[in-house]
Amino acid sequence: MPLPIAELHLHIEGTLEPELAFELAARNGVALPYADAEELRKAYEFADLQSFLNLYYELMAVLRTERDFADLADAYLARAAAQGVRHAEIFFDPQAHTARGVDIGTVVEGLWRALGNSEAEHGVSTRLILCFLRDESAESALETLEAAKPYLDRITGIGLDSAEVGHPPVKFREVYETAAGLGLRRVAHAGEEGPPEYITEALDVLGVERVDHGLRCVEDPELVARLVRERIPLTLCPLSNVRLRTVDTLADHPLPAMLDAGLLCTVNSDDPAYFGGYAGDNFDAVRRTLGLGEERLRELARNSFTASFLEDDEELRARYLAEVDAYTF
Ligand SMILES: Nc1ncnc2[nH]cnc12
Numbered sequence: 001m002p003l004p005i006a007e008l009h010l011h012i013e014g015t016l017e018p019e020l021a022f023e024l025a026a027r028n029g030v031a032l033p034y035a036d037a038e039e040l041r042k043a044y045e046f047a048d049l050q051s052f053l054n055l056y057y058e059l060m061a062v063l064r065t066e067r068d069f070a071d072l073a074d075a076y077l078a079r080a081a082a083q084g085v086r087h088a089e090i091f092f093d094p095q096a097h098t099a100r101g102v103d104i105g106t107v108v109e110g111l112w113r114a115l116g117n118s119e120a121e122h123g124v125s126t127r128l129i130l131c132f133l134r135d136e137s138a139e140s141a142l143e144t145l146e147a148a149k150p151y152l153d154r155i156t157g158i159g160l161d162s163a164e165v166g167h168p169p170v171k172f173r174e175v176y177e178t179a180a181g182l183g184l185r186r187v188a189h190a191g192e193e194g195p196p197e198y199i200t201e202a203l204d205v206l207g208v209e210r211v212d213h214g215l216r217c218v219e220d221p222e223l224v225a226r227l228v229r230e231r232i233p234l235t236l237c238p239l240s241n242v243r244l245r246t247v248d249t250l251a252d253h254p255l256p257a258m259l260d261a262g263l264l265c266t267v268n269s270d271d272p273a274y275f276g277g278y279a280g281d282n283f284d285a286v287r288r289t290l291g292l293g294e295e296r297l298r299e300l301a302r303n304s305f306t307a308s309f310l311e312d313d314e315e316l317r318a319r320y321l322a323e324v325d326a327y328t329f
């Protein structure tokens with residue numbers, strides 16, 4: 001039985017496995033510029049974040065109907081459950097779909113078909129987090145939040161993703177303020193490729209409660225001290241960092257030093273179809289390569305539930321934490 005964990009950094013579009021991409025392409029009459037799934041998988045060789053994002057957005061062309069989004073989310077939830085995920089807070093990128101003429105309602109309702117049944121079907125509780133694309137305009141983000149208003153009962157929070165460098169958090173001050181007024185929780189990618197200053201800005205200007213990645217905080221000891229003091233969770237994604245070359249090799253990953261420093265780290269998969277592993281695979285990789293022992297693994301699992309947005313169901317959080325405590329390796 002795998003260690004029970006919460007996954008807090010997962011882009012649903014990044015769970016599109018090549019085989020499902022071809023199945024959906026056939027169903028929707030979309031032509032993909034690859035002969036088959038095997039050839040597509042060979043294209044998963046990335047120099048940096050942008051080279052990954054190019055393929056990530058290109059493949060989304062196959063996602064067109066509610067059923068497509070439901071199938072995508074259902075496939076993820078089944079895989080995640082098999083790896084010990086008990087709770088998943090799932091990002092989606094509405095602008096990447098509305099730009100192709102797919103309505104935000106199609107996306108949310110499609111995802112909800114799978115998420116609404118997930119506890120019964122897969123034993124995985126879920127929350128949905130709407131992400132704005134930071135390389136699009138602030139106006140576009142505001143329009144997206146407006147378009148999401150009919151679906152806010154299904155959306156727990158907002159996030160910020162896509163190309164980081166050159167798109168600092170401050171660009172999205174207004175939409176984060178508006179979202180906070182609507183009662184939405186706030187997270188943002190910061191310090192993945194961008195500098196530590198973006199992490200500080202995400203905290204101070206956007207009011208984020210959790211930082212996605214946050215890896216580059218290690219370059220600024222004062223920032224590390226603040227993150228420790230304020231118990232700000234970081235959603236790290238070790239296999240993603242290797243594939244996108246933000247660390248040279250997994251053995252160089254600062255996770256052990258970050259835990260030693262007292263940071264509230266969690267381990268997640270980011271875009272598992274592209275980066276070689278789901279949440280449990282990331283745990284296995286850091287256990288094997290970074291030599292994390294049982295106490296550290298249990299700490300990471302506890303952190304994932306502590307950092308989750310389960311304030312609306314503290315009983316469930318307590319149940320998950322008890323499962324972690326009772327787990328025998
Ligand atoms: N790792 C990542 N960083 C920024 N934007 C993303 N969108 C999907 N995955 C991402």
Ligand SMILES: [Zn+2]
Nearest residue numbers: 011161189270
């Ligand atoms: Zn991400």
